[in-house]
Amino acid sequence: MLKNYFQIAARNLKTNRSYAILNIFGLALGMAGAVLIFLFIQYHLSTDRHQPDFDRIYRVVLDLHLDEGIEHEQGSAYALSTALAHDYSQIEKAGFISKLPNVTLSANSGSSVKRFIEKDNVAYADQGYMDLFSFDWIQNNGSVLLSEPFTVVLSEKMALKYFGRNDVIGKTLRLNNAHDLRIVGILKDQKKPTDFDFNIYISLPTLKKLDRTNWQEEFGWISSRNFTFIKKSEGSSSADIEKALKKNGTKYYGETSKYYQHKLQPLSEVHFDERYGGEIRKSILWVLAGVGFFLLVIASINFINLATAQALKRSKEIGIRKVLGSTKSQLFWQFMAETALVTILASVLALIFVFAVLPSLNNWANTKSFYPGVLFQFEVIAFWLLTIITVIGFAGFYPAVIISGFNPIAALKSKLGTQQIGGIGLRRSLITVQLIIAQILVIGTLVLILQLKFFKNADLGFDQNAVITIPLPKSDTIQKTKDALRNDMLQYPDIKSVSYQYEAPTSSMGFGGSVRFDNRVEWEKFVIRDRFGDENYLKTYKMPLLSGRSLMKRDSVVEFVINEELMKRLGVQDPQFILGKQLEDGASGFKGEIVGVVKSFHLKSLQEAVEPCVIFANPKLYKEVAVKLDTRNLSQSIQHINQAWQKTYPDEVFSYEFVDEKIAKFYEKEEQLTSLIRSFAMVAILICCLGLYGMVSFMVTQKTKEIGVRKVLGASVADIVSLFGKEFLILVAVAFLIAAPVAWFAMTNWLNHFAYRINLDWWILASGGIIILLITLLTVGYKVVTAALMNPVKSLASE
Structure with a gap:
């Protein structure tokens, strides 16, 4: 059957x-x-759900309870990991990892040296991190891999990249042309998807050898690139561990402990919690x-x-x-x-x-x-x-x-x-449902596109166009070398300005902290952000001064340029009045004089409000050189920069990135969402067109004889088209009346996530309705006109 x-x-x-x-x-x-x-x-x-004990692994994040609100920080201090492992019986294991961007690695592979800049797949890690997470090993030289300095673990992909084979235990990988790292393990490439996709793990004790400052012992030295993970013991509660952390606050942070509140973020939420750098809500x-x-x-x-x-x-x-x-x-x-x-x-x-x-x-x-x-x-x-x-x-x-x-x-x-x-009524209802869905998707797509366009075209408070950044060699700490590179670059007339910096004005840089102004005894009740750049920083980015001057090249005297937002937070309205006043930057410990005020600029994406900021020279932290180019011949300018670079650093890899491209990465999530919704909205519209065609086919079939009679009695083609057109105009109008408020509510909630956003004006909603109306008329028009042009004798004979 x-x-x-x-x-x-x-x-x-x-x-x-x-x-x-x-x-x-x-x-x-x-x-x-x-x-x-x-x-x-x-x-x-x-x-990351492939990890064993997935439900027992947490990332330790931080809420900074400031007088003006709570700041959420995904990173932590290095010292915290060690304290957690020793101070809490409820914690079975603790591990620490620190991202290490833009490092130069090289290896002798036969008769040649292979050298690459690794931008975002290298990290310092301790043994605790390697024990916490699951790795598939191809080779290792024992259970303890990263407990010694100057050791490194590679993925198979990296071993093949540098050596052409994966049996490379005991071989050497050179870090920043200055330090040899002994390879102690080879991993299979990590299972996807994961939020911690590193291919090279350098032992954390290496960092201690390379940087002997006391920041590693300070709980208040927090970086968004440092992550602490723990695995709680069987039967223990994450809430109890958080309470214990709060009780020990004074032990870790002293008198400022009231500002610090650690939370345990389940591994299952790391990917989704955007407060702490999550990828998607x-x-x-x-x-x-x-x-x-x-x-x-x-x-x-x-x-x-x-x-x-x-x-x-x-x-x-x-x-x-x-x-x-x-x-x-x-x-x-x-x-x-x-x-x-x-x-x-x-x-x-x-x-x-x-x-x-x-x-x-x-x-x-x-x-x-x-x-x-x-x-x-x-x-x-x-x-x-x-x-x-x-x-x-x-x-x-x-x-x-x-x-x-x-x-x-x-x-x-x-x-x-x-x-x-x-019944025709049921089909009308079904078509209306289709039109409602299509209009909501079209309106949503329009809002996404307009908001993304707003992000890309908004004035950030400085000129990011035709500025490239080049990572500096980590081993170069000699100012004369940097001066020589700058002078060589400026020999070319198409290179307008060269500045040494930590990062561009708008970046993910998180340096900042407390500030004390003039002769005030108390620290201000808000935090500021730091931007590090030399005397050409303002010139390179064309940052407009409201008063005063730019920084001057000095070895010992500290000078500050502040933004307008910081001036207002300090209670000063006249930019001239604040010049010459003293300022103390709590994060760096620098004290100096305010020599200029610049117009406020966006330090991060337009998803966040403008923050108070101070710009000053800090040569020890410079990691990039920013170059302003002539836009008329960018390829020639890049070639000139490369020539100057190779002259100064013949053994270093030359790589660069445009600042506007780096800023565009802030909006990758919105770009992805827009692409998805736009694509599926087009699919929905196409499906809807097929439905409309089915509906009009049914109506024409039902009214074939009626069309013939009307034509015999003198009705024109326009009259016949109008007969059907009114039907669909009503359906589109009813759908719009339902779809518009739903779309307005949904997209308003989405836009409210951004500090700077477009206005959801009436014309955006109306445009969605008009687009669907035009598509509807085009879809049904062909079938209706064909029926209207049919010989009435054939129409009547079809009965």
Whole structure:
């Protein structure tokens, strides 16, 4: 019997090819979109879940309780890790890792030296970190790997990169052309996804040897690049550990302990908590899950509309089957089999779509984890099968019930009424639901695009265009060498300015702390941010001075340039008045004179408010050289810089990055979200167009005779088009009245996450409605005009 059902279904689909193509294509788009969204969500939800004892591992984060609010800090002090391991019985293990960006590594590989700059995959780590997390070892020289200075562990990928093979235990990797690191272990490449994707682990004792200052012993020296992890003991409570940490606050932070409150962040939340540098909010994933669900809904609505519209053409077939003895149950399962066949064919086409789009999904998620093999994972196959079953049930049940319930006599006489095939009102409602979803997605996409454009075009308070930054060799601490490099660069007229700095004005740099102004005894009740740059820093970034002057090149005297925001926080309104006043920077311990005030600028992304800031020279911390270029010939300017670099540092790798590109990375998450929503909005609109086409096909079929009569009585083509146009204008208008407030509410909540945002004006909402209206008119226009131009004799004969 089942075989017979599918044979008949195949014949019907072959006979009604256009109907089958529309249904298969619409369902395939919806299913492909749902599967892609599932892959994206699964990728994020599975981050680091492959770790053993996943539910017992926590990252120690910090809340700074300041007088003007709470600042959330993902990093920690190095000293904290050691204290946790010794002071708390509830903690089984503690580990520490510190990111080490832009380091030069080299290795002798046969007859040549391979040298690279590693930008973001190197870290200092202690043995505790290696014991906390799971690693697959290819080779190691014992259980204790990173307890000695000048040792390093490489991933297999790095071993192949530097040596061409992975059996390199005992060989040497040179750090910053100054220190030899002995290789003590080779790891398999880390399992993905993970938030801690490092390929080179240098022993933490190495850092102690290279930097003998006392910062390693100070709990208050906190960096966003340093992470402390713990694994709590069986049966212990994270809340109890937090309470114990709070009690020991005075031991660690002395009189300032009231400002510091440590929290244990579960490993499962590290990826999602944006307060502490998380990659993506879970709420965004649920929004995308909703989009995937709605793609399936509107695709299924298309099937319902097209199936019921097709029912009129098949009424005599149903009548004959009933007269010949087919039961209602048999006809029901016959049409469910037809739905199953269409859905299975659509799922195959959807699979092809998914294969084609996987590279784009890698770009959206900023990963390389999506490859054809992921489609054969158990979770994906289960979701795929569940989707097929759900679509068959949701899309096929209603048409099957309606069609199997036809009155055989009415079907044979073609006397079926509108209500017997589901009613035009139901189809209007279904189309309206589609239009509502499409308008919400279109309005949301417009808001995302406009907000992203606002981010990219906003005035940051300085000129970041045509400025490149070059990482400085870590081993170079000689000022004369830096001066020589600057002089060589400035020999070329297309190089306008050269400045040494820690980072650009807008960056992820987190240096800062307390400040004391003039003769005031108390420290101010707010924190400031530090920016380190030389006497050319303001010139390179064209930072406008409100009063005073830029920094001067001096060896001992400390000078400060502050921003307008700091001036106002200090209670001073006139920039001239603050010049010459004394300032003490608590983070660096520097004391000096305020010599200039610059217009306030954005220190971080526009997601955050402008903060008070002080700019001063700190040569020991300079790690980049910033170069302002002539925009008329950038490639020639880069070549000139490279020539000067090779002259000064012949053994160093030359690499550079444009400042505006670095700033654009602040908005990668918004860029990814915009790409995703925009792509799926286009899919939703395309599916919706197929639904509209099905709706107008049904209406034209219903009113074929009426169109002929109207034309015989003198109606023009415009009159016929107007007859149908009013119908769809009403549907679009009703959908807009529902979609607009929903979209406004959702996008207002999203925009409220940003300190600087666009205004959600009425025209943005109206534009979404107009776009859908135009698409609707274009979609139905062809079918309506074709019906209006039909010979009325043929229209009447079709009855």
